[in-house]
Each structure stands twice: as C-alpha cells, then as structure tokens.
Amino acid sequence: MPPRTALPPIDPIKSAADLPENGVAIWLTFLTDIGESERAAYRGLLDPHETERHDRYKVAGARDEFLVGRALVRTTLSRYRDVAPADWRFETNRHGRPSIVGEAAGGLVFNLSHTRGLVALAVSRGCEIGIDVEAVGRESATFDLAGRYFSPTEAEWVRAATGPALAERFFAVWTLKEAYIKARGMGLALPLDGFSFALDDATDRPTIAFHEGCQDDPARWAFLRRRVSQDHRLAFAASPPDRINAVRVLRTVPLSGSVTDIDATDGAS
Numbered sequence: 001m002p003p004r005t006a007l008p009p010i011d012p013i014k015s016a017a018d019l020p021e022n023g024v025a026i027w028l029t030f031l032t033d034i035g036e037s038e039r040a041a042y043r044g045l046l047d048p049h050e051t052e053r054h055d056r057y058k059v060a061g062a063r064d065e066f067l068v069g070r071a072l073v074r075t076t077l078s079r080y081r082d083v084a085p086a087d088w089r090f091e092t093n094r095h096g097r098p099s100i101v102g103e104a105a106g107g108l109v110f111n112l113s114h115t116r117g118l119v120a121l122a123v124s125r126g127c128e129i130g131i132d133v134e135a136v137g138r139e140s141a142t143f144d145l146a147g148r149y150f151s152p153t154e155a156e157w158v159r160a161a162t163g164p165a166l167a168e169r170f171f172a173v174w175t176l177k178e179a180y181i182k183a184r185g186m187g188l189a190l191p192l193d194g195f196s197f198a199l200d201d202a203t204d205r206p207t208i209a210f211h212e213g214c215q216d217d218p219a220r221w222a223f224l225r226r227r228v229s230q231d232h233r234l235a236f237a238a239s240p241p242d243r244i245n246a247v248r249v250l251r252t253v254p255l256s257g258s259v260t261d262i263d264a265t266d267g268a269s
C-alpha cells in the first residue's frame with residue numbers, strides 16, 4: 001500500500017473548501033441509510049425528464065438507485081457552487097454521459113455509479129473522471145463473463161484464481177474497466193478488449209495497457225480501488241493522473257446534513 005497522509009477533517013457545512021484544485025471527492029450513499037421521508041424529498045428535486053425516467057423503472061431497486069443517485073448528484077454539486085439542488089440542469093453526450101449545462105458548472109465535473117445497495121459519485125474540476133461500484137455477491141456463473149468482456153490477459157489472470165480470490169479479481173478488473181470507459185465518456189462504444197489492466201502483486205496497484213483499437217496513453221491516467229464495504233468494490237479513473245493526489249471518500253445521506261469522512265488518502269492504490 002502507498003503511504004497515506006491524513007487530510008484535515010471535513011467540515012460538513014463548508015465542504016466546498018475541501019475540494020482542492022487537483023483533488024477528487026468521492027461521495028457514497030448506502031441505500032440502507034435512506035428513510036421514506038428522504039425518498040419523498042428526493043422526488044421533489046427531480047426535473048421533469050428525471051421524473052419521467054424514474055417513473056418508468058419497473059424494478060423497485062433500480063428505481064430507488066436512480067432516485068438516490070440523482071439526489072446525491074444534485075445535493076453534492078450544491079456543496080461546491082451556489083446553486084440550489086433542484087436548479088441544476090444536465091445534458092448528455094451521445095454516449096449518455098451527463099454533464100452540467102452552462103456556466104453553473106464553473107469547471108465542476110462529476111461521474112455517477114450505482115449498484116445494489118450503493119450509489120457513488122465522484123466530483124472534481126476540469127478533468128476526466130470515471131467511477132464504478134459493484135456489489136460482489138453474485139452467482140459464480142457471473143465470472144464466466146471474464147471470457148466475454150475482458151482482454152485475454154485479464155481473463156487469464158482472473159481465471160488463475162479460485163474461491164473468494166476469483167471474485168475479487170473479477171470485480172477488480174470489471175470496476176477498473178468500467179471506470180476507464182466512463183472517464184472517456186464513451187461507455188461500451190470503446191472496445192473492452194482494446195485495453196488491459198494489470199494489478200501489481202506486491203502493491204495491488206493497477207496499470208493500464210492499450211491495444212489496437214483503443215488509442216490512448218497510459219501516462220495520461222491514474223486509477224484507484226477501494227473496498228468500501230464488505231459487499232462493495234469501487235474503482236476510479238482520472239486524467240491527468242495528478243488528480244488523485246488528494247482523494248477524499250465521504251459517506252452521506254443527501255439532504256440530511258450527515259457526512260462521515262471515511263477515507264482520506266494521498267496517492268493511488
């Protein structure tokens with residue numbers, strides 16, 4: 001593990017001051033922390049397009065993740081700019097990545113991920129970022145997907161493990177690949193076998209290599225991974241790489257004022 005340097009404790013009231021120019025804040029909301037009164041308030045933050053999307057979800061869990069995700073985005077962005085949570089306006093690129101419309105952005109960039117039980121949001125300024133969270137409890141058949149979605153070297157590395165290590169390797173590669181394609185803003189328009197991750201045996205630190213079909217430069221990127229609960233794994237990608245010099249991971253319940261600084265680190269892991 002790299003050396004860890006404690007950042008000063010966050011002031012939940014003035015957290016804007018705690019997003020350094022080259023830093024990233026990762027905000028986590030666990031769905032078990034949310035009550036019905038909060039959910040009702042979150043619905044009031046949605047714009048008409050979001051409300052329509054929310055109401056279209058047929059699966060209750062996915063609908064809830066969407067609602068809490070949008071509440072987390074809106075309330076968190078309002079920590080950094082003088083814009084009310086319900087007033088943010090978003091647009092999406094042709095691959096679906098949302099960004100803030102107009103001058104309200106003030107350089108802020110964000111990326112959102114949700115999975116069973118957890119929503120995660122990364123916020124920074126003027127850089128490319130991507131985040132992915134996954135719930136690790138899956139049928140073991142899931143791991144066959146390594147052959148379909150991963151590069152040959154990644155699939156070989158995952159399949160070399162057994163038992164719990166197999167799941168850890170699978171989700172390490174999966175979350176890193178998702179974080180990278182989301183940071184590029186292109187989603188699955190990028191070929192998933194056009195780049196490979198490798199994790200250093202000693203440090204667990206991820207590195208990326210690019211193959212034909214995915215033009216990019218490894219020196220542009222830094223990645224980090226976190227085990228954010230017993231059941232959840234997180235990966236984060238940033239360019240330029242010095243963006244992860246100051247990463248703060250915070251747990252919150254949107255609109256509640258509750259913020260816990262769960263992890264402040266210096267550097268990638």
Ligand SMILES: CC(C)(COP(=O)(O)OP(=O)(O)OC[C@H]1O[C@@H](n2cnc3c(N)ncnc32)[C@H](O)[C@@H]1OP(=O)(O)O)[C@@H](O)C(=O)NCCC(=O)NCCS
Nearest residue numbers: 069095096097112113114132149174177182185186187188
């Ligand atoms: C859409 C995609 C970008 C992420 O999908 P996902 O992993 O299912 O979902 P996540 O919860 O991590 O992210 C969804 C959020 O990412 C954001 N997003 C959507 N398109 C995006 C894009 N092109 N780039 C960056 N972010 C994007 C949105 O905020 C979205 O939230 P919303 O649905 O509430 O609007 C894309 O990677 C995908 O379809 N993946 C499917 C899973 C897969 O096959 N992965 C292979 C892994 S090796």
